[in-house]
Amino acid sequence: MKMKQVAFLFLIFLASQTVHSWKKDEFRACDQTPFCKRARFRKPGACTLIAHDVSISDGDLTAKLIAKAPHDQDQDQIKPLTLSVSVYQDGIMRLKIDEDPSLDPPKKRFQVADVVISEFETKKLWLQSASTEKINGDDGGLSSVVYLSDGYEAVLRHDPFEVYVREKAGNRRVVSLNSHGLFDFEQLRVKKEDEDWEERFRGHTDTRPYGPQSISFDVSFYGSDFVYGIPEHASSFALKPTRGPGVEESEPFRLFNLDVFEYLHESPFGIYGSIPFMVSHGKSGQSSGFFWLNAAEMQIDVLAKGWDAEGGILMPTEQSRIDTFWMSEAGIVDTFFFVGPGPKDVVKQYVSVTGLPAMPQLFSTGYHQCRWNYRDEEDVENVDSKFDEHDIPYDVLWLDIEHTDGKRYFTWDKMLFPHPEEMQRKLAAKGRHMVTIVDPHIKRDESFHLHKDASQRGYYVKDATGKDYDGWCWPGSSSYPDMLNPEIRSWWAEKFSYDNYVGSTPSLYIWNDMNEPSVFNGPEVCHFC
Template identity: 85%
Template sequence: MVRIGKRDLGSHTDKRPYGPQSISFDVSFYSAEFVSGIPERAMSLALKPTRGPGVEKDVEPYRLFNLDVFEYLSESPFGLYGSLPLMISHGKEGRSAGFFWLNAAEMQIDVLGDGWDAESGIDWVKQKRIDTFWMSEAGIVDAFFFVGPGPKEVVRQYTSVTGRPAMPQLFSIAYHQCRWNYRDEEDVENVDAKFDEHDIPYDVLWLDIDHTDGRRYFTWDSALFPHPEEMQKKLAEKGRHMVTIVDPHIKRDDSFRLHKEAAEKGYYVKDAGGKDFDGWCWPGSSSYLDMVNPEIRSWWGDKFSYKNYVGSTPSLYIWNDMNEPSVFNGPEVSMPRDALHLGGIEHRELHNSYGYYFHMATSNGLLKRGGGNDRPFVLSRAFFPGSQRYGPVWTGDNTADWDHLRVSVPMILTLGLTGISFSGADVGGYFGNPGPELLVRWYQLGAFYPFFRGHAHQDTKRREPWLFGY
């Protein structure tokens, strides 16, 4: 155990009231040619060495810390929206092994290159192996070794611990059309009609945050979407579905019933002083439910009933975004590490699992809504071991360029190798405007993504597939 004093995170100071602990150990993979896993990052399938001969001194360790990363870079060890501390080795003749550390605190991992400890006299010809160094900010050592002997067996052994992927709805493996934001019901109707006019198959149309009343989730903007049930029924008549966004930040507005009820019940994460944590996100001043608490997860799930989510129908499903959690005025755009959860547990100890619990609660809510007879569909941006049980994930806010098209392949493959088989990337890139050639090639690639969705930022040009003349 290492005790460290307070540290500065930009304008925030982490005082570490318990004299925070770090845990570290080495893991060696014998007979390994390369290692993969530990998503999420925009890099190659095989993890590159971060220390050792030939590695530049400024190379950072691989980081597992769920963050809302704006316009992330490709070929960077920096962590992104989800964290899966599972590493898999691959050797000759298809032999593999795995190491999994069930820990939700920030983690940093070094992959050591050949000859990093050559002075010890080890004969690398006889002792071919890959050494790794793991360090976590807090938590415990709850570790699993998977002996394979092949990659398929490693994944099977891992999912026997964390759960098998959920069987998806049939419609969910088809094409999804999304952008921030389709303006109103007329816009939705026109987009739907154009898909028919151009004979382009699609199954799902998505609405981002501005379909709500002032970014209060479970509501509709009555001026822009005055007839949400009728809008959904028109899609359902064609065998199509709708997905709306529901994020974890709840607008602090005493006239908003959801906030008032959560505050009265004491359901919010607390700040270090014991008051409801108040952070800044899309609605402005916001608080965040303590999803670690099973009682709160059950309460949240009930909000998806047709009675509570007025205007929803059986053809409506859910998108959980910003659930790292994202806090615009927080350290590293996230929740302070000394925020408090159930039992006085600091946020630092369970940060990477927050989105997982939010995903779980939403999925279970839809399951309950359907009386156990309708498979949920809930897309999540943040993830953690076990997220595969609750629905798909995607690779977050990528960019409209060839590098992001290219890197989407190893990102999705890595997710599949670590148990999350239902994943995809925003076709066309979320930020920026793709040219016709890039967009066409991305659709060709995206058809092979398990989760196939076109999505774009509100500042981009409209790019529905018929607009480019192909």
Template identity: 80%
Template sequence: MKTQMRNLISLLLLLLLGLQLSSVFSWKRDEFRNCNQTPFCKRARNRKPGFCTLEAQEVAISDGELTAKLLPKRNQENNPDQDEEQIKPLILSLSVYQEGIVRLKIDEDPKLDPPKKRFEVPDVILPEFLNTKIWLQRYSTETIGGDASPSSVVYLSDGYEAVLRHDPFEVYVREKGGNRVVSLNSHGLFDFEQLRAKKEGDDWEESFRGHTDTRPYGPQSISFDVSFYGADFVYGIPEHASSLALKPTRGPGIDYSEPYRLFNLDVFEYLHDSPFGLYGSIPLMFSHGKSGGGSGFFWLNAAEMQIDVLGSGWDADSDISLPSSQSRIDTFWMSEAGIVDTFFFVGPGPKDLLRQYTSVTGRPAMPQLFATAYHQCRWNYRDEEDVENVDSKFDEHDIPYDVLWLDIEHTDGKRYFTWDSVLFPHPEEMQRKLAAKGRHMVTIVDPHIKRDESFHLHKEATQKGYYVKDASGNDYDGWCWPGSSSYPDMLNREIRSWCSEKFSFENYVGSTPSLFIWNDMNEPSVFNGPEVTMPRDALHEGGVEHRELHNVYGYYFHMASSDGLVKRGDGKERPFVLSRAFFAGSQRHGAVWTGDNTADWDQLRVSVPMILTLGLSGISFAGADVGGFFGNPEPELLVRWYQLGAYYPFFRGHAHQDTKRREPWLFGERNTELIRDAIHMRYMLLPYYYTLFREANVTGVPVVRPLWMEFPSDEATFSNDEAFMVGSGLLVQGVYTERARHASVYLPGKQSWYDLRTGAVYKGGKTYKLDISEECIPAFLKAGTIIPRKDRFRRSSTQMTNDPYTLVVALNSSQEAEGELYVDDGKSFQFEQGAYIHRRFIFKDGKLTSINIPPTGPGKARFSSECMIERIILLGYSAKPKNALIEPSKRQAEIEYGPLLVKPTQGLAFATVRKPNIPITGDWTIKIL
């Protein structure tokens, strides 16, 4: 009887859930708020330039920072009846860090006893960054223009200064005594709604689609304008399915009428050209201009944010006189809550900006080698037999892959860290079979916990009081995949540690060392919540409202999962965790993908600017679902997506459970061959990619980059987001239209470019209309580059470990080239102790030389490799050599002529040094004779 009752209740719950999901499975504009339906955004947008009346008073140096109080100017009569609540001072502090980074904080004065402490986002800024603070001893003063009072000037570094303008209040960075770089409140749009005690008659509640937000502390939003000088374009603020160069949202002839929204949301089938916020939020913006330089601005704030890019003429009615005639792009930033905690970056180059930003929030984590290869995923592989069949089919069709993924259906009733005992009765044996081929498995773990008294996780979380509370103080109860669910309070470090412990082999029964993790739905997604997420007045540790930390919730869950895998391996093995939600700093914890895209050509096209923008925001390890998550791609679209996706930093095929099966061998022999070739290309280039991941790990510069990052003075690259650079040496152009027979490709710079497959030569600085075939998308090696490859095809990257290398030397007009190769054990943290091989290859004066790049860290550990170089291909060599002399061994190697690729389908004949058999670890020189 009890069993029948449970079954009946489960059926009813599923029916209710189905009703809830009916409005979730496709994107509907009216389910989400626009700016006019968001009071803080509507209020802020109605303000006119010059609205701000604050001035800086009591400027001083305190604790190594420039400090001041911001107070409104009283009217000429010094009206004694002015509302005292409106003249409470704000406290400003300006601090300086290495590389000219400026941090500006503005908050309420805690001495005046506000109703609560405003939330400051913890665990994002690196402690080591804080240690680079430059202790200010003094500042100078300067009267700017016709100002009634002087401004305070602080020296930064390398010829830059920060200026605090007292009246009118403004903060900006300038070149020493000269041009502005970036500024805040130049247009007087700053506003800071201070917390107030609720009085009788105050009505602060807000409602949307039947949901009521109690807003117990009333309006608490912040807004201000930020201007970028010498800028032609601005970029950043992911995540939006929009162009790389951000379009104007206000002003004459605007492209979008809505601001760019930063509010982590579970959005099914999102639009391909929209400022609407998606799964992650990074309040970071960079500018770039004709001078080749730029600047950056970051606001550490996890509340909902709306950002306008102001088009030319937006302030036509303004009477504000700006002190500079420099070209500029103005932007307007609005947040519902939090404090002003902002960072100014001076660059000037694009890579300088990435290095500066990631010095604040962290460099990208170094992934395991297997994670940089191809991943096969579907919602859901049905059972162990299905897994074994898919795995064997990859081998049957000679297609390599490294990871097989399982979605929510592998669990026992959507209880994470469990297995369906009928469908997956032997999970450890299943994983061991994959591991025997060098392959891995990923399973999904979402933040919602099924409210089931028989589920040990729910029982323990309830007893310990670990759940987020609703506005009444009870455990918050929302709907997600399991039905009734609650959510751990990820703000609390103790609870994060508790979550991390669940990944241990003891707690995650059935897991093995070859199992890794996928975090989905961590925005957090709540099917019956306002805008498909948690209510803003839900409560976290210390009385922090969910509105204040919403955008960082998924980041903390990602952090806990990553930490859990590190603990599982006793700190010896790098984790792999993919997350859908993200925030600033997510790059430290793993990979990100662009969410629930759709199988159409527009979504293929927009994947490139989305991934490039993530890279500009520090998240280098990013990709999009190859083939599109929703819908059934036609074979041509699927092939083109594989051809492009093979160059994404994170390369995964994925599909919704309602789509037709789309493993690579299901579309006919020819399409299988084309997909196989695309995946093989990725495996061939894995040494190059792994070297680039190490560059990102050290410098913050992303694996895939906008063209202007490598060619910062070439204006033709500034808005080009159909092509991208992989590192500094490889340019890739996608094909985004059906039945395309030609592609327009711009090749920047003054050097030449070599077709990646044929070796055909093209001059830079020109646009080419190229014939294209079904076999590949256009890709080119930059002259002056040396690329490492591995040409032998294996089942997985793990089985390629001891394979020899090929070096492709693409010579420039001076007959020179250079490149790098980075190798470590591919899985441990020993590289942080110097256990790696890092070589620089230089071709000059007819000689190829290998030089060691020594460890920059402690260098206590060692790594060795028996790998050899079996082939060196010379592109663009001016002579026809016959032999090569290897020093110091004084051996000779033969030179033959053949195609660029091992598969000789087409291509010109190039000089190839055959079997030099020189170790990657040694110092050597090869003289071409």
């Protein structure tokens, strides 16, 4: 009996440790994140933008979005936005909305590069004309309709502004944006004397030199009962509603890359990767998809059926539908609509935009032995031999950050790992590979050649004052190569060559950790990443 009591108390202790390990106060909630808090307060129908000067230009359906009535911003700050609808093979529609460059905004908004593959643009369909139709029962409202594929059409509603895809047969909608008038686009501007744009959290301050620049809008998936995607979260595969009837007060799904060791189960909190791609599916078999090419922090609400925020969205009775609300801190609207009609079709359409993932090498599908950390070469040899002794097959052994010389990546601790090439050859003789970790933060040490080279070339990310950003990670004081620059990505990729990575052999592979953008140059440069 006493042993059972001890075991029970031990389980209670473990549970309490799990709860206390979650450092909730270190991460901003939606109501502590100004762009998310502002967006969630918006009411359906708040958008006053209408599509004006609608025409076909350079093969696209284009328009100006102008304010129909006074806005919550000063009237002189409401400048027209540019809108373009492009169509591509396989039933893909691309919608872009940005500030009008001819109106001389104070700064160009950030646009994501190097994600859409070059082959995708060759699939563009050059629009020749658009038909105009009157919306029944809408006081003479107009829509412009263009061809999308043999079974689908892209539609731009003028007043109020809305964009959607529909089936030609029966005009049944598939995916829509701004059906509920929740669209908002905060424009860059010059600060007035009495304005305070600084955002503060836990002693950190964001100065916002050009003001808030968030974007938010509603996206609806028709004929749908479930939505999936927007990884990564520790929750069910089918995304649960975050707002609406029967839903306890919840945070939106957060897309913000964080290497969080402790996280909550069944939570919308983001835990590592952030991919703003959502797939819907209905019991009828209909699927559709939506992708927002945006790298800023993002929050997404999945709205429960019947959601009514003081006269807000009410689900229609004639067709099942999932409504979602997308909020981003910055960037532009650069979105893709995928018509399916099946789940495989949606995925095929998505990868035609972003490219197929690389096929894994055969050995990488086997068992991998990884831990933090191996003490030295003797420890590696002992672990390897124990697999043989106990007849356990495995293919790869991984080394974490402790194998380096003081966490200077692309180096070896000469005391603990004095013979790295020999160690790798011993594994290779058994048909096994070694993987070593490389992280994108470089130790700020003038004696470290990599830091010295990056600093002299001006390759580090800069802070608001123009100085090299000095942050903290595993090596301590660290700086980060600007991976958005192709020249810097090429420079970084060169460090992986056998000549530059002293101690590497053909059986060594790289754990390119926390560092997705740096592999864009591909295997022709980084031939064993």
